[in-house]
Amino acid sequence: KAGVTQTPRYLIKTRGQQVTLSCSPISGHRSVSWYQQTPGQGLQFLFEYFSETQRNKGNFPGRFSGRQFSNSRSEMNVSTLELGDSALYLCASSGPGQGPYEQYFGPGTRLTVT
Amino acid sequence: GQNIDQPTEMTATEGAIVQINCTYQTSGFNGLFWYQQHAGEAPTFLSYNVLDGLEEKGRFSSFLSRSKGYSYLLLKELQMKDSASYLCALPTTDSWGKLQFGAGTQVVVTP
Numbered sequence: 001k002a003g004v005t006q007t008p009r010y011l012i013k014t015r016g017q018q019v020t021l022s023c024s025p026i027s028g029h030r031s032v033s034w035y036q037q038t039p040g041q042g043l044q045f046l047f048e049y050f051s052e053t054q055r056n057k058g059n060f061p062g063r064f065s066g067r068q069f070s071n072s073r074s075e076m077n078v079s080t081l082e083l084g085d086s087a088l089y090l091c092a093s094s095g096p097g098q099g100p101y102e103q104y105f106g107p108g109t110r111l112t113v114t
Numbered sequence: 115g116q117n118i119d120q121p122t123e124m125t126a127t128e129g130a131i132v133q134i135n136c137t138y139q140t141s142g143f144n145g146l147f148w149y150q151q152h153a154g155e156a157p158t159f160l161s162y163n164v165l166d167g168l169e170e171k172g173r174f175s176s177f178l179s180r181s182k183g184y185s186y187l188l189l190k191e192l193q194m195k196d197s198a199s200y201l202c203a204l205p206t207t208d209s210w211g212k213l214q215f216g217a218g219t220q221v222v223v224t225p
Contacts, residue, residue, distance in 0.1 A: 004156075031211040042218060043157070043201065048211035056212040090156060092211075100145055100164070100210055105156035 002027065004093050004106035012112045018079040021109045025072050025093030031055075032074040033103060034066060037088040046089075049074055078111075086113045116140040116204050118216035125222045126192055134187045134219045136202035147203040147213065148176055148187045157201060160187065189221070197223045 005024045013019050025032050034046040045058040049068035066076040072093070078085055088110050092103035117139040126132040138146070145164035149157040163169060163178035163185060175188040189196055199218040206212045 033211040033213070035213075035215075043213075043215040045212050045214065048209055050209075050211065056206070056209050058212075094211060100162065100205070102147065102159035102162060103211070103213065105158070107156050 004091060004104050006089075006091050006106040006109050008109060009107065010110050010112075012114060013081050014114055015081055015083060017081050018077060019081060019111060020075055020077045021089055021091075021111075023074045023076075023091030023093075023106060025074070025091075025095075026104055029093035029095035029104070030072055031094045031101075032068055032072060033092045033094075034074070034076050035090045035092065036060075037090055037108070038086075043090070046076065081113045083113050086111060116206075116214045118202055118204060118214060120200075120202055120216040120219045122217070123220040123222065125224060127224055128192055128194060130192050132189045132192060132221060134189070134200050134202075134221065136185045136187070136216055138183050138185070138202070138204060138216075140183075140204055142207035143180060144205045144207050144210075146178060146185050147205070148185075149201040149203060149215075150198050151201060151218070152198045160200075192223050194223050194225070197221060 031050045033048040048056040052068045063079045068074045088108045090108045091106045094101040094103045119137045148160040151157040161176040168177045173190045178185045201218045202216040203213040
């Protein structure tokens with residue numbers, strides 16, 4: 001069974017630009033969660049999608065948004081990038097139902113904002 | 115809300131045993147996860163405890179005491195490849211997909 005995939009793996013953007021990151025969950029998983037990881041703040045929850053609905057949102061500004069498609073693939077978007085958005089963005093999938101399930105993480109997208 | 119505390123770093127010798135503690139405070143308990151993360155890689159699942167007691171899985175064991183808000187991960191017969199960050203995480207009561215992670219404990223295994 002293929003694991004969670006994320007594209008792109010690396011990204012360099014300039015302040016003020018926007019970025020879209022993509023995540024393909026493990027086949028059959030319906031929940032997709034996004035996390036931001038930085039050396040200073042550790043792993044922080046961004047949001048979770050289940051069956052195309054946002055089920056939870058973390059404490060991040062509205063510049064961070066996401067969506068999930070009918071095939072469970074998910075995208076997250078960050079608009080008006082700031083230097084502090086430089087981080088590793090991890091996507092995790094779990095499922096197929098409501099839980100309890102462990103989350104399977106993708107390799108992450110490393111975003112650098114200059 | 116939730117609060118999770120773990121030591122920042124631990125060093126141990128190859129072949130030894132290391133115990134990584136995690137204390138937590140939460141308004142609603144829904145189990146506790148342990149994840150391992152090697153540098154530059156994604157976290158991988160190690161264990162899930164929801165009932166009190168010790169669960170053994172090969173060289174790794176995890177313990178939970180709900181009344182004390184305490185868990186530990188025990189790594190036995192340490193190997194060099196066990197050098198990694200170990201993360202304690204709590205799911206919220208409304209969703210398994212929302213994990214709050216501790217800051218992680220960096221374990222350094224020396225020859």
